[in-house]
Structures are given as C-alpha cells and as structure tokens.
Amino acid sequence: MERRDAVRLIGTLAAMPFIPRSAETAFAHGERAHLRVQHTGAGFRTFNGPQQAAVTEIAEMIMPRTDTPGATDVGVAQFMDFIMTEWATDEDRASFLRGLQDIDDRANARGGVIFVRLSADAKIELLQSLDLLRKDRTGAGYAFAQLKSLTAYGYFTSERVQKEVLKTRMFFTAFEPDVPV
Amino acid sequence: MQSTTYDAIVVGSGMSGGWAAKEFCEKGLRTIVLEAGRPINPAVDYVEHVPEYDLRFRGYGNRKMLDRYQPIQKQCYACDEWSGKFFVNDLDNPYSFPKDKPFSWIRGRQVGGRSIMWGRHTYRWSDLDFEANLKEGVGVDWPIRYKDIAPWYDYVDRFVGIQGRTEGLAQLPDGPFLPPWPLNVAEQKSRDLLLTKFGGERVITNARVAILTKDLNGRSACHLCGTCERGCSTLSYFSSINATLPAARKTGILTLRPFSVVHSVIVDEKTHRARGVRVIDANTRKMFDVRAKVVFLCASALESTRILLNTKSAAFPGGLGSSSGALGHNLMDHIMGGGASGTLPWLNDRKSVGNRPSAFYVPRFRNVKSRQPDFQRGYAFQGGAFRGGWGRDLPGFGADYKNALIKDLGPWGISFYGFGEQMPHHENMIDLDPTLVDAWGVPALRVNCTYDDNAHRLLDDMIVTATEMLEAIGARDIKPTREDNAPGLVIHEMGTARMGRDPKTSVLNGWNQLWDAPNVFVTDGACMASTANQNPSITYMALTARAVDRAVTLMKRHEL
Numbered sequence: 244m245e246r247r248d249a250v251r252l253i254g255t256l257a258a259m260p261f262i263p264r265s266a267e268t269a270f271a272h273g274e275r276a277h278l279r280v281q282h283t284g285a286g287f288r289t290f291n292g293p294q295q296a297a298v299t300e301i302a303e304m305i306m307p308r309t310d311t312p313g314a315t316d317v318g319v320a321q322f323m324d325f326i327m328t329e330w331a332t333d334e335d336r337a338s339f340l341r342g343l344q345d346i347d348d349r350a351n352a353r354g355g356v357i358f359v360r361l362s363a364d365a366k367i368e369l370l371q372s373l374d375l376l377r378k379d380r381t382g383a384g385y386a387f388a389q390l391k392s393l394t395a396y397g398y399f400t401s402e403r404v405q406k407e408v409l410k411t412r413m414f415f416t417a418f419e420p421d422v423p424v
Numbered sequence: 425m426q427s428t429t430y431d432a433i434v435v436g437s438g439m440s441g442g443w444a445a446k447e448f449c450e451k452g453l454r455t456i457v458l459e460a461g462r463p464i465n466p467a468v469d470y471v472e473h474v475p476e477y478d479l480r481f482r483g484y485g486n487r488k489m490l491d492r493y494q495p496i497q498k499q500c501y502a503c504d505e506w507s508g509k510f511f512v513n514d515l516d517n518p519y520s521f522p523k524d525k526p527f528s529w530i531r532g533r534q535v536g537g538r539s540i541m542w543g544r545h546t547y548r549w550s551d552l553d554f555e556a557n558l559k560e561g562v563g564v565d566w567p568i569r570y571k572d573i574a575p576w577y578d579y580v581d582r583f584v585g586i587q588g589r590t591e592g593l594a595q596l597p598d599g600p601f602l603p604p605w606p607l608n609v610a611e612q613k614s615r616d617l618l619l620t621k622f623g624g625e626r627v628i629t630n631a632r633v634a635i636l637t638k639d640l641n642g643r644s645a646c647h648l649c650g651t652c653e654r655g656c657s658t659l660s661y662f663s664s665i666n667a668t669l670p671a672a673r674k675t676g677i678l679t680l681r682p683f684s685v686v687h688s689v690i691v692d693e694k695t696h697r698a699r700g701v702r703v704i705d706a707n708t709r710k711m712f713d714v715r716a717k718v719v720f721l722c723a724s725a726l727e728s729t730r731i732l733l734n735t736k737s738a739a740f741p742g743g744l745g746s747s748s749g750a751l752g753h754n755l756m757d758h759i760m761g762g763g764a765s766g767t768l769p770w771l772n773d774r775k776s777v778g779n780r781p782s783a784f785y786v787p788r789f790r791n792v793k794s795r796q797p798d799f800q801r802g803y804a805f806q807g808g809a810f811r812g813g814w815g816r817d818l819p820g821f822g823a824d825y826k827n828a829l830i831k832d833l834g835p836w837g838i839s840f841y842g843f844g845e846q847m848p849h850h851e852n853m854i855d856l857d858p859t860l861v862d863a864w865g866v867p868a869l870r871v872n873c874t875y876d877d878n879a880h881r882l883l884d885d886m887i888v889t890a891t892e893m894l895e896a897i898g899a900r901d902i903k904p905t906r907e908d909n910a911p912g913l914v915i916h917e918m919g920t921a922r923m924g925r926d927p928k929t930s931v932l933n934g935w936n937q938l939w940d941a942p943n944v945f946v947t948d949g950a951c952m953a954s955t956a957n958q959n960p961s962i963t964y965m966a967l968t969a970r971a972v973d974r975a976v977t978l979m980k981r982h983e984l
Contacts, residue, residue, distance in 0.1 A: 400476035421609035
C-alpha cells in the first residue's frame with residue numbers, strides 16, 4: 244500500500260463517530276473502511292474510473308489468469324497507475340492518456356461503444372490491430388505498447404510471480420554453464 | 425585550529441586509499457584515512473538481495489529525485505533505485521564545463537568510494553602499453569615498465585582474488601588467477617569458432633574479475649546473485665570496505681575519519697615538504713589541520729588534482745605540483761560503446777544457471793601484431809551470451825504470450841561492447857573554476873575535455889570487428905551499436921598529474937612522488953601517463969602498494 248493510501252485509510256478510521264467497544268467491532272469497522280477505500284479506487288491516483296476499467300481489462304487480456312496468476316491477481320493496474328503518477332513525466336503521462344482515449348475512439352468507430360463495452364471477440368481484434376502498431380510514438384499503438392511492457396514488468400516483478408511462478412533464486416553454489424532447458 | 429599528528433595521511437578511502445591504508449598500517453605506521461563522505465554500514469547499506477517488489481519504484485528508480493539531485497550521476501547504469509545512494513548529490517558537488525564539451529563526472533563520496541560500485545574487471549597492462557608513448561612520440565614516456573610493476577600486480581592480485589583463464593597473451597599478462605566461472609555453452613562455442621576463424625588473434629576469454637570463486641582471507645566465494653554494484657554481504661567481490669580497510673583496521677593503528685573534506689595540502693615554504701592537510705568537517709564546516717610525515721592523495725583522479733590545484737603558495741602559485749606546467753592537463757577517459765549484438769541460431773535447448781555479473785572479454789587485437797593504418801592503439805570488448813527470458817519483446821498477448829514469456833527463454837543473444845584508448849592531450853584539462861564552489865566552500869573544477877579523432881576511429885572500428893566476429897559465429901539479426909557518450913562516463917578518468925621521467929614535463933616521478941614535494945604521493949588515476957584500453961583499477965592498486973613500499977623505505981632511510 245502506498246503511504247498516501249494508508250493516510251487516507253487512517254483518515255477514514257479517525258472519522259469514526261464512536262469509539263469501538265470491542266476488538267470485533269473495531270475489526271468490522273476496519274473491514275468496511277477498507278472495502279470502501281478499495282471501491283473508491285485506492286491505489287489509483289492518475290486513472291479515473293473508466294480508465295481504471297480499461298487498463299485493468301487490457302492488462303488482464305495481456306497476462307490472463309491461467310494455471311498461474313493473472314495481471315489483476317498481482318495488482319498490475321495499480322502498479323501502472325503508480326508509475327504514471329510518480330515516475331512518468333507530465334508529457335509521457337499525457338501521451339499515454341491520449342493513447343488510451345484513442346483506444347476508446349477506435350472502439351467507438353468499430354462498435355459504437357468504448358473499449359470495455361465491446362464484445363470479447365471485438366476486444367481481441369482491436370488489440371491485435373494495435374499490437375501491429377506498437378512501434379508508434381503516439382496514439383493507441385503507443386498506449387498499447389506501454390500497457391504491454393508495463394504489464395509484463397509489473398507482473399514479473401511482483402512478489403507472487405517471483406516466488407510462485409518464476410521461483411527466482413538468489414543463491415547458487417556454482418555457475419552451471421551448460422544445462423538442458 | 426586543532427591539529428593531530430600521524431605517520432601517514434591517506435586522502436580517500438576507495439580503491440587506492442584502501443590499499444595505501446592497508447600497506448601503511450601493516451608496515452606499522454600510524455595512519456589516518458580522511459574520507460569526504462559518510463561511513464557505510466554493510467548491514468544496512470548493502471542491498472544486493474532486495475528484490476524489485478520491495479522497492480517503491482520496483483527498480484524504475486525515483487525519476488523526479490534523480491532528475492533534480494543526480495542529473496549527472498544518473499547517467500551511470502549503476503545509479504539506480506538500489507545503488508543511487510552510493511553516488512554524489514550533484515547539487516552539493518558542482519563542476520563546470522563548456523556547453524559544447526560535456527563531461528560526465530561520476531562520483532562516490534563515502535567510505536569505500538567507488539570501489540563499492542566499480543565494474544570489478546581487472547586487467548594487467550603490458551609493455552605494449554607502457555612503451556607506447558615513447559615509441560609513438562606521444563605525451564611523456566612512462567617511467568616504469570612491466571617488470572617494475574609485475575611483482576606488485578602479483579602482490580595485489582593474491583590479496584584481491586581475481587578469477588581468470590591463463591591465456592599466455594603478451595598484450596594481456598596472466599596473473600595468479602582463481603579458477604574462473606566457465607564460459608557458458610554458447611560463449612564456449614563462440615570462442616572455439618573465433619579461435620579457428622581468426623587464427624588465435626581474436627580470443628573470447630573469461631572475464632577477469634575481482635570476484636572470489638574460492639574463499640579467501642575471510643571472504644566467501646561468490647554465490648552468483650549477480651548485482652554486485654549494490655554491495656556484497658558475503659564480501660565476495662573486492663572493495664576497500666570488503667577487504668583492504670578491514671585489513672588495515674586489524675592492525676589497531678588505523679584511524680578512519682569520514683565527513684572529512686580535504687581542502688589543500690599544508691606545505692612548508694622553505695623545505696617544500698608537506699606538513700599535513702587542511703580539512704573541512706563536512707558536518708560542522710569547521711576547518712582543522714591533520715599533520716603527518718607523508719601524504720598520499722588517493723581521492724580519485726580529478727579530486728586529488730583538485731586538492732593540488734587548491735594548494736597555492738608563493739612557491740607554487742598554480743598549485744602544488746604545477747612547476748612542470750602539466751598539473752591539470754592531459755585528462756583522459758576511455759572511449760566506450762562501439763560494438764554489435766546479435767542472436768545465435770543454435771543451442772536453443774541449452775541454458776546456464778547462476779547469475780554471473782560478467783561474462784567474457786576479448787583482449788585487444790588491433791595494433792598488436794599487425795599495424796592499423798587508420799588509428800593508433802586499440803580497444804578490447806566486454807560481452808556475453810545470454811537468453812532473454814521474460815524481459816524480451818514478443819508479438820501478441822494472452823495466454824500463449826504469457827506462457828511464452830514464462831517458459832521459453834528466447835534465443836541466445838550475444839554482444840560485444842568496446843572500450844578503447846584515449847590519447848593524452850595538453851588541451852584536455854581541468855583547472856579551478858574562478859567562481860564556482862561546492863557545498864563546503866571548496867573551489868570547484870572546470871573541465872575541458874573531448875575525445876579526439878583517433879578515439880572516434882576506434883569506435884568505428886569496434887563496429888567493424890564486432891560485426892565480423894558475429895558473422896563468423898553465424899549470428900543473426902546483427903545490430904551495430906555506436907554510442908555517443910561524453911568523456912567521463914566510462915568512469916576511467918585518468919591523468920592530470922602524470923608520472924614521468926622529467927620534472928619539467930611531469931608532475932610525479934616513477935614512484936608516484938610529487939617532484940615539487942617529495943613526501944606527497946598521488947597513486948590514483950591522476951598519475952596515469954596514458955590509458956591503455958584495460959580497466960585501470962588493478963594498476964592503481966599495484967602502483968599504490970609499490971608507492972607505499974617506496975615511501976616507507978625512504979622514511980626508514982630518513983630521506984623523506
């Protein structure tokens with residue numbers, strides 16, 4: 244959790260109208276506060292509601308849950324929002340958000356709805372067409388390229404994927420130069 | 425001003441300073457090491473085992489902070505979210521350069537200096553390098569030859585612990601190596617193919633690195649976690665913190681004083697002998713003197729010369745060591761970033777296991793046996809063969825895409841990345857900026873340095889020969905690379921107080937002693953009269969150990 248979210252959550256708790264009488268009530272209150280925070284987009288500071296929905300869905304389409312976790316399971320959309328908020332330049336962020344808008348515009352041109360309202364097949368078709376444009380410097384192709392690389396990075400550097408899927412090792416007794424794949 | 429007296433002062437606690445401290449202390453001299461930066465606590469500061477997910481930016485780094493406080497330092501690959509703390513704050517440590525001549529001065533001010541984040545490659549020089557200036561009439565002749573430094577290379581190699589493969593190449597002398605990590609299967613095949621196709625002229629050999637493959641002097645063999653520049657809890661790679669400073673401390677006569685910014689050398693105007701150094705406490709900003717019989721400047725090439733330039737007196741108005749007119753001149757750095765990469769169409773069913781932080785080295789082969797008409801001197805390649813894994817760019821998305829990134833390693837990629845020699849030029853120089861000072865009020869440097877045409881021709885040739893080698897091993901998708909880096913970024917800055925045979929043209933004699941003040945020694949990169957193409961640290965270490973031995977001999981004879 245980002246410090247800012249924690250502060251927000253603590254703020255919610257501090258606004259409690261009564262002092263809980265037992266640990267159970269305190270816990271239940273905390274749970275409700277936590278759920279409220281989740282549903283009002285805790286972890287998202289750059290993406291608005293529709294952008295969150297689009298980014299979350301596209302990330303899951305790039306790295307879907309199979310026998311291993313998917314992008315949503317490891318919080319890739321929140322990671323992307325964090326990078327766009329705290330790391331990206333104003334220019335890069337604006338360019339990415341314009342590209343996201345361009346994805347919706349293309350969805351509209353195809354099916355008369357925004358991306359998340361397209362049929363499953365139409366979503367796949369649209370992303371396939373964008374994958375061919377991933378060297379573009381602007382627009383939907385650029386946004387999809389960013390989504391792809393941030394999704395892969397956010398996914399593979401997450402604790403769960405590092406531990407459960409990649410089973411990353413940091414200690415080796417020897418360098419083995421020639422091992423069958 | 426308070427004053428304390430020691431036998432020896434060592435300025436700087438990095439690669440050279442650590443060796444000076446160890447050698448002086450082990451010879452029984454009460455020694456103080458003055459380090460401008462903070463102390464390092466390995467238990468807290470070493471972060472090599474911290475995974476991305478435990479970092480706020482997951483390894484992306486705090487871009488806004490880097491842009492604001494480390495706009496120069498961030499150019500170095502190692503100044504990242506883990507290791508950025510080992511690099512200086514550029515706002516506190518300013519220097520100037522002409523707009524059209526950028527210079528990237530990458531610095532580490534802390535106990536251990538840059539020996540914490542160095543690249544760990546260690547290659548000896550040969551007489552091909554020590555004789556080049558004389559034979560070509562370039563700069564000044566080195567006052568030493570391989571035979572003078574060879575025993576000291578042996579001496580430091582045995583303590584440092586250097587892995588390597590004995591090759592018997594005249595241009596890259598072997599040492600008492602620890603067994604190297606083997607080349608991986610793709611590198612071994614590439615080596616075999618190149619040896620055949622180039623008749624033994626172009627050799628892929630195991631990188632010679634200061635990383636232990638066997639336990640040595642209380643330090644453990646490397647466990648191949650792979651990110652040395654973040655520190656090393658098992659002390660497996662060589663740094664002053666991991667090796668020389670603990671050895672010095674063991675003697676019980678070492679004083680290590682961090683937060684001690686050396687301002688200048690205190691010189692007796694009559695005898696031209698140093699009496700000590702003037703220091704600014706980095707925290708209190710109070711100035712004080714430290715006195716000793718001998719002063720070793722090991723603060724890094726540019727910092728040591730800065731201290732000399734700032735040591736102005738009636739006898740030496742241009743700074744101590746300036747009587748030759750060479751002080752501050754002949755600044756050099758290697759030139760890097762020419763080469764090529766490709767993919768290998770074979771051995772897709774094989775992989776290697778373990779994260780080697782370095783792989784192979786191709787020793788210089790230009791102007792070794794045959795002469796090149798287009799350029800003088802030469803270059804070497806560092807490189808390796810690796811499989812891409814999840815970081816590679818693949819078309820598509822969805823379950824198949826994900827499984828491909830998880831399960832397929834992708835083809836072997838192989839790269840050759842060149843490091844070439846830069847010639848000494850009087851006009852490549854540093855002096856004190858007339859107005860700029862650092863956070864402690866010490867005059868800042870003004871740097872004026874560019875690569876010459878010869879260096880650019882080396883860069884061009886790196887692309888040609890790297891491509892030839894990739895073609896010879898059957899690589900595909902060959903991509904030439906030609907970086908355009910400002911000098912400094914190789915972080916092999918050398919010269920500005922060069923050694924020589926003549927006090928009229930050099931700053932230091934053949935023992936790293938100032939001609940102007942014989943109890944002042946400079947044993948870091950400042951002393952270099954040329955750059956060769958080898959990574960220079962091991963040469964600084966050998967020269968430092970040799971110079972301390974000389975200083976102690978002279979002190980015993982009461983000649984210092």
